[in-house]
Amino acid sequence: MRHLLLSTFLIILCAQTVPTNGCIDGERRALISLKRHIFDPANRLSSWKGRNCCKWQGVECHNITGRVVKLNLRSPNNFDSALFGEISPSLLQLRDLMYLDLSSNDFHTSLPSFLGSLKNLQYLNLSHTYLTGAIPQHLGNLSNLEYLDLGYMNPYTVYADSLNWLMHLKSLKYLDMSLVDINDGSNWLDAVNKLPSLEQLLLCGSGITIRSNSLPHINFTSLKVLDLSFNNALNTLPLWLWNLTKLTHLDLSYCSFKGSIPHELSNLRSLNTVLLEDNNFTDVVPVGVWTLPVLTKLDLSNNLFEGVISEIELSYMKKLKELDLSANNLTVRVPKEWTPTFNLLVIKLGSCRLSREFPSWIKGFTELTYLDLSNNEISDKVPSWFWNTFRNLQNLDLSNNQIQGRLPVSLEFMALSYLNLSFNQFEGPLAPLPESLGTLDLANNFFSGSIQIPNPLLNIHTLRLSNNSIVGTIPVSICKSQNLFLLDLANNNISGEVPSCLGRSQIIRILDLGSNNLSGHIPDSLCDTELTRVIRMSNNHFDGTFPSFLKQCRTLVILDLKQNNFKGRLPDWIGESLNNVTILNLSNNMFSGPIPTQLGQLQYLQVLDLSHNNLSGSIPSLANFSNLSPELYYEKEVMSYEMSGMYMYYMVLVTKSEELQFSKTSLLVKSIDLSANNFVGEIPEFFGNLFKLQNLNLSGNHFIGKIPNNLGNMKSLESLDLSINDLFGKIPQALSKLTFLSYLNMSYNNFSGKIPTGSQLQTLNNPTVYIGNPYLCGPPLPIACFSNSTYTHHSDNENEGGLLSVEWLWLYIGLLLGFVIGFWAVCGSLLLNRSWRYVYFGMTDNLLGRFNITVALFLAKLFRKK
Numbered sequence: 001m002r003h004l005l006l007s008t009f010l011i012i013l014c015a016q017t018v019p020t021n022g023c024i025d026g027e028r029r030a031l032i033s034l035k036r037h038i039f040d041p042a043n044r045l046s047s048w049k050g051r052n053c054c055k056w057q058g059v060e061c062h063n064i065t066g067r068v069v070k071l072n073l074r075s076p077n078n079f080d081s082a083l084f085g086e087i088s089p090s091l092l093q094l095r096d097l098m099y100l101d102l103s104s105n106d107f108h109t110s111l112p113s114f115l116g117s118l119k120n121l122q123y124l125n126l127s128h129t130y131l132t133g134a135i136p137q138h139l140g141n142l143s144n145l146e147y148l149d150l151g152y153m154n155p156y157t158v159y160a161d162s163l164n165w166l167m168h169l170k171s172l173k174y175l176d177m178s179l180v181d182i183n184d185g186s187n188w189l190d191a192v193n194k195l196p197s198l199e200q201l202l203l204c205g206s207g208i209t210i211r212s213n214s215l216p217h218i219n220f221t222s223l224k225v226l227d228l229s230f231n232n233a234l235n236t237l238p239l240w241l242w243n244l245t246k247l248t249h250l251d252l253s254y255c256s257f258k259g260s261i262p263h264e265l266s267n268l269r270s271l272n273t274v275l276l277e278d279n280n281f282t283d284v285v286p287v288g289v290w291t292l293p294v295l296t297k298l299d300l301s302n303n304l305f306e307g308v309i310s311e312i313e314l315s316y317m318k319k320l321k322e323l324d325l326s327a328n329n330l331t332v333r334v335p336k337e338w339t340p341t342f343n344l345l346v347i348k349l350g351s352c353r354l355s356r357e358f359p360s361w362i363k364g365f366t367e368l369t370y371l372d373l374s375n376n377e378i379s380d381k382v383p384s385w386f387w388n389t390f391r392n393l394q395n396l397d398l399s400n401n402q403i404q405g406r407l408p409v410s411l412e413f414m415a416l417s418y419l420n421l422s423f424n425q426f427e428g429p430l431a432p433l434p435e436s437l438g439t440l441d442l443a444n445n446f447f448s449g450s451i452q453i454p455n456p457l458l459n460i461h462t463l464r465l466s467n468n469s470i471v472g473t474i475p476v477s478i479c480k481s482q483n484l485f486l487l488d489l490a491n492n493n494i495s496g497e498v499p500s501c502l503g504r505s506q507i508i509r510i511l512d513l514g515s516n517n518l519s520g521h522i523p524d525s526l527c528d529t530e531l532t533r534v535i536r537m538s539n540n541h542f543d544g545t546f547p548s549f550l551k552q553c554r555t556l557v558i559l560d561l562k563q564n565n566f567k568g569r570l571p572d573w574i575g576e577s578l579n580n581v582t583i584l585n586l587s588n589n590m591f592s593g594p595i596p597t598q599l600g601q602l603q604y605l606q607v608l609d610l611s612h613n614n615l616s617g618s619i620p621s622l623a624n625f626s627n628l629s630p631e632l633y634y635e636k637e638v639m640s641y642e643m644s645g646m647y648m649y650y651m652v653l654v655t656k657s658e659e660l661q662f663s664k665t666s667l668l669v670k671s672i673d674l675s676a677n678n679f680v681g682e683i684p685e686f687f688g689n690l691f692k693l694q695n696l697n698l699s700g701n702h703f704i705g706k707i708p709n710n711l712g713n714m715k716s717l718e719s720l721d722l723s724i725n726d727l728f729g730k731i732p733q734a735l736s737k738l739t740f741l742s743y744l745n746m747s748y749n750n751f752s753g754k755i756p757t758g759s760q761l762q763t764l765n766n767p768t769v770y771i772g773n774p775y776l777c778g779p780p781l782p783i784a785c786f787s788n789s790t791y792t793h794h795s796d797n798e799n800e801g802g803l804l805s806v807e808w809l810w811l812y813i814g815l816l817l818g819f820v821i822g823f824w825a826v827c828g829s830l831l832l833n834r835s836w837r838y839v840y841f842g843m844t845d846n847l848l849g850r851f852n853i854t855v856a857l858f859l860a861k862l863f864r865k866k
Ligand SMILES: *[C@@H]1O[C@H](CO)[C@@H](O)[C@H](O)[C@H]1NC(C)=O
Pocket: 063, 064
């Protein structure tokens, strides 16, 4: 009784020592000092004034001692409100602090080790803070810590050489070290095994190795959430996993696991989320998976699972909301009349060998928001109930089937943000679209009629209608789509002028209007935002002089104006303004005058096609051509759109007759085509130094003189066309050094003497190579070099269709990585698209570089967390 009285007295006494304003002065000063080291553009700390610091935003004091116990400076989910600067050690004055949340700010300093002295901390959140450097071992002093969130700080610039400090955190319930580069020598599993209270462990993309071994004793059996995605598994699933019977959430995606899923999985009866995406599980899906009693989310996509999934498997599931079986070796066969007993929100059955009939059994999933039936063999019509039943769909991917029929009269009532119907056989007019739409891909169908945009599409960022039969004009309302970054209307019958507002305050990166009936001028505003990478206007009727707005297009990578009615001289500023251009195609126009010497400054140029114009004069030095290794350029700067399959730049190049295969990794061909112009003078010697050039076409000009000997140094040359010029003299023997040469045309010149032989030239034995040179002799021509010798006929059964052959080269184009970083908010929904994500994570490190992968991973996770 006395005891109680005493303590009550003490409490009252303590309460009285609290200043009436409810804040300890020293702590107030510490907070002010903290604020002084922080730059706060959004003025979030504006309430941090006056004496009572306990009332300041984000500050909470103990109601008896008046000491600060909680400091929450987490920035709301909005980049504009982030705090910048550094974390001042004055924080240490808050010695009773139990809760510290600095997440989602932008500190960009190294991780402060003094945090390890805030001994009373129970909650520490530094996630998304851009802090860098080593994780301080001093954190091991925080023995009261229950929540430690160090995830997604500054990808791969934060590292931990050892996890020994972890074992002191006996109360730890939550540990997130995603994207912290954990040195595996530290043996993460041993450290984790010393944390008996741990309930959530998140080590996404932290470079750890997951071994399949068992453990002598498993102490972390409290674990409920385990995320080891984007790490390296050495083999099969680890045996200790099956002892974690409280597990509810298991994410082992992108780990290269092999083998099968053992039956023990069915021991983990609390599992509600199982994510095994992108591994190599080589077997049937065990029944145990389907019978997990509370399973709500199952992702088995991109594995090597085999067998047939039927309504029997699906019927086991009672709680399932999300199912992804895409891209396995599975066959999904469910009778059309089957009615599900559960209600899915997300179903992804891409590449699941669905039969030709539309899978009408999905009708029962009336709450679907995400439906992916891409890459199957559906050759039916979309049933009439579909659009109404699934009006809440946000993502719909039916691409790559043979689906027929028309769209409904309007799609405006739908909630769609991603619609991909590309590579099907849809026909009829386009339907008015919902305002929510971010991505629309209707490419490669038989759509006709004009583009319908009754309401501005304010959210759209990707709009592809290429390869249809669309007519009419480009509606002016497209200029209101300020988030548009990919506009691909190529290969249609669109006519009229391009709206002059296109590009104004828009962020268009890729504009492809090729192969239509467009005319007039190209809008001046296209490069207003200085973000444009690709402008393709080929095969239209545009006219006028070389567009002067291009002077602002400093970021342009591809400019293709082929086959229009442009005329006049090429401006000098091409060589300076289009500094980063890699493909410049101005062929089949009426450009005249000389090539400006400045063109020779373009160091990234890989394809220069000026053929079929009226250009004249001699050729300026192009010695810089492709000087800077484009591979390097792409690796560093370019995020391959190619990989996502969203945009493919293709062009017709006049080159050797054989089919050239450009695989996705060979990047771009290197070619110069100056054919069919009025160039004069000798063939310049600089060509001999273009070691990377694969295709050189100078035919149909007035070049005179001899072939320079050093052309034999162009060691990558595969195709050389010098036909129809006024060249003379002997064909240099040095050309026999061109070991990759597989197409050669010397016809219709005045060459004389014996045709050189040896090496590669021996294989180019078609006489038409040399035809029209009356003074040439020797094989393969049927003309002997010496009048006394007998003529030997070289049989010729090759069929040469013409002097020049045309082939399709598929070239792929990428975008600058900076774009993803800067505009991830815009294209965030792309991350939903698994092919997009696959791109990143499926790629080898050296293709895009580790950093890019981690950034993408970072974005992917960010998105997933939403
Ligand atoms: C003081 O705060 C604790 C929680 O921190 C609360 O449970 C208690 O009711 C509060 N006491 C008073 C007097 O406000």
